[in-house]
Amino acid sequence: MELFQAIANMTAASFAQHMVNGISLGSLYALIAIGYTMVYGILLMINFAHADIVMMACYFAFFGITAFHIPWYLTFIGTIIATALLGVTIERSAYRPLRDAPKNSVLISAIGASFLLENLANYIFSGRPMNFPEIPFLSSIITVGSIKIQAICLFIPVVTVICLCILLHIVNHTKTGMAMRAVSKDYEIARVMGVNIDNIISITFAIGSALAAVGAIMWGIRYPGITPYLGVMPGLKCFIAAVVGGIGNIKGAVIGGFILGMGEILIVAFFPQFSGYRDAFAFIVLILILFYKPTGLLGEKTTEKV
């Protein structure tokens, strides 16, 4: 009943406003969640450092513009490349030496990499929140009727869809993508086919980190206060998004991202009295999905033919 009342009280304009917010937050979650799901798909490990890769990307962009005065568009390109390299470096130094070790060791190494990045950032950049620079046009507010929208909110979904199309093309229609899918199911036999596993894993980390960088830049424009711990909460939620969608499944991660992003915004919109619980929403969804569909929405049951 309360819900109906809340909807009734809402004007079309404010509903549109919430939708725009929800879609843009969902898109950001989706971009970051893809990185979790791709790495899990190939290495069967949760890359805890992914959240901090997002954070580092924010700082790369921040310093590129404020300290080095590089034009914002060049900074963004540079940030994407630097973040991809960072992802590959973490894989090489923290995960590759443990390729034949038990899964738990890799997981612990991932947590270590995460703490290292957070504390390094805290040490070098200081813990004080910094203001992500305003980007001409993207940071400006557009007014349509009674709705006020930050321009970036309109770009986020578009950029996300473009990134997703490119990604799906790579995964489904290129030789590298084919090798990625093969490695994710059976790396030993992929190796027998002549696939260089280490290269494929590096490419996976590069792609996941590059997408995280795209998400991070847009995150910074949308929510300009950046701190060394800014990746933690979104990282957790994006990991949940990947699980909700079915971990290892790219489309699932996108759907999961949108469910969490939209849900979070709409809860606050319809039940302002619960707005303090907005972060709890993701965890409630996680518990429900683990109860009723543990493999996630698009997750496949693993069956083996003998």
Add this chain to the structure above:
Amino acid sequence: MLKVRDLVVAYGGIEALKGISIDVPEGQIVTLIGANGAGKSTLLRTIMGLEKPRSGSVEYNEENLKGLNSQHIVTRGITLVPEGRRVFPNLTVLENLRIGAYLRKDEDGILKDIQRIYELFPRLEERNWQMAGTLSGGEQQMLALGRALMCRPKLIMMDEPSLGLAPLVIKEIFNIIRRINESGTTVLLVEQNANMALKVAHHAYVLETGRIKMEGSGRELLENEEIKEAYLGKKKK
């Protein structure tokens, strides 16, 4: 062509191969028979670079393969049809064939070879766009064979290609193995189905708990009383 000498392979402290020597001459079908746990698969996996030997050597055309990774060994013209088929279930039939040709750059040759494999296994062509995971066991085995042929191997190693298949399908698979060999590919075949394997083999080895127990031509072993009793399920007269 392939010379294995005094090969010892151990998992932890347990030796799966306790000093094995075999020869695979070019153009032949050589088979290894033996019970579960005799070390047959371990031998193939070691030749393919998936296990590291403790001692001994694997020589291929005078080149020592020791220390090479699988992805380099395949460039020498050796490939493996693994136990349990292990096609990529999330790739289509066509993609499975294409990944077999992963290191090749000659697109025309690849297309021609795919066509050739579809002629060999018409059922695969019908299932061209199906995910390999949805195929029946026999079809998956054909796909695993086709995938291995896509790298144009000089030596093809097969690990229990008849495992879990219906008798009629087994017959078909063995016919294909013969045809693959007649077209000039050397075959190293590991089988529990000793009867079928010995019938196609030029030369055969009997493996028992990590050691070669006996060797001879396929026909010799087929007629050997001990083999008859232990592996062919026939009583001594």
